[in-house]
Amino acid sequence: MKNNYCVIMAGGIGSRFWPMSRTNHPKQFIDILGTGETLLQQTYRRFLKLCPKENIFIVTNEIYKDLVHQQIKDISDDRVLLEPARRNTAPCIAYACFKIAKINSEANIVVAPSDHLILKEHTFVKAIQSCFKKAASEDCLVTLGIKPTRPDTGYGYIQFKQSEAKESDARMKKVKTFTEKPDLEMAKFFRQSGDFLWNAGIFIWTAKSVLLAFEKHMIEMYTLFNDGISKLNTPEEAEFIKQTYPLCKNISIDYGIMEKADNVYVRSSAIGWSDLGTWGSLYQHMDKEEKGNAIVGKNVLMYNSKNCIVHVPKNKLVVLEGLADYIVVESDDVLLVCKKSEEQQIRQFVNDVKSIKGDKFV
Secondary structure, three states, X not given: OOOEEEEEEOOOOOHHHOOOOEOOEOHHHOOOOOOOOOXXXXXXXXXXXXXXXXXXXXXXXXXXXXXXXXXXXXXXXXXXXXXXXXXXXXXHHHHHHHHHHHHOOOOEEEEXXXXXXXXXXXXXHHHHHHHHHHHHHOOOEEEEEEOXXXXXXXXXXXXXXXXXXXXXXXXXXXXXXXXXXXXXXXXXXXXXXXXXEXXXXXXXXXXXXXXXXXXXXXXXXXXXXXXXXHHOOOOOHHHHHHHXXXXXXXXXXXXXXXXXXXXXXXXXXXOOEEOOOOHHXXXXXXXXXXXXXXXXXXXXXXXXXXXXXXXXXXXXXXXXXXXXXXXXXXXXXXXXXXXXXXXXXXXXXXXXXXXXXXHHHO
């Protein structure tokens, strides 16, 4: 276990969860499920079952440094990696993995988002342990895949095939292709075919394998970080990252490496996963009363209303009548009332609010 490391990515804004998720306080720092823990706290606690706490690193935007320390009390400054600019997942992962490789060249690393829901934590731990075993045994990159339960157009898909060699874990398959978010007909085909999984965005590899992959497939980014490797884990690190990060290409690890590499494996895992990307996906995982309303808030009265999601301050009295399939969310100085079927417009709402009213409400 001493060689197991975790990188939690916690720098996103989560604009589809507006107005709960705001630029200065995004969804990973919110108790969005009403459980008493924020999504970041849940994620950190989950990985304590796989890694020593001193081996868990959180990568986030520099404006969220204080939020991380407020929510994860026992994390030291050197394990909170601060991004001076948003550059998607590839630079974030390169930074963390170069830093960890310098600490321990034998490191096994799991990289995961901070804002996903995983209901079956025991199963999740077993899945990651199996992936650690696979990654440590050969030069490969491993990702978790989720068996589709519906033809969802909001997820990326991974097509798999049987590995050339017999796997000790029957759920481990060789990746054939990655496909970005498909249209509905293609999503239906993927589900029916039986050889596609949802891409959960959780990666497992050794420090050696991932740095080799960066060197092979993203040489410019590899060179940027490798040229400053002597400064990592020293007082010079912050200034080096401040100068280097804006030079990195804005690109995901999926596009930059995973879709190009030929040594990628996927483990099918039934872990009760959701990326909690939208209010609709959150609704599916919330407790509901007899008319299908999912409510967070202690003083909400519903009349002739069904299948709504209501998320309001606990001390606010809210009375709703005659609503069906609506999202009702109040956060600070913003109230959103929107049909669930139209929630894809929330990003446009955010853009319009920013354009008309400025940054105050976003």
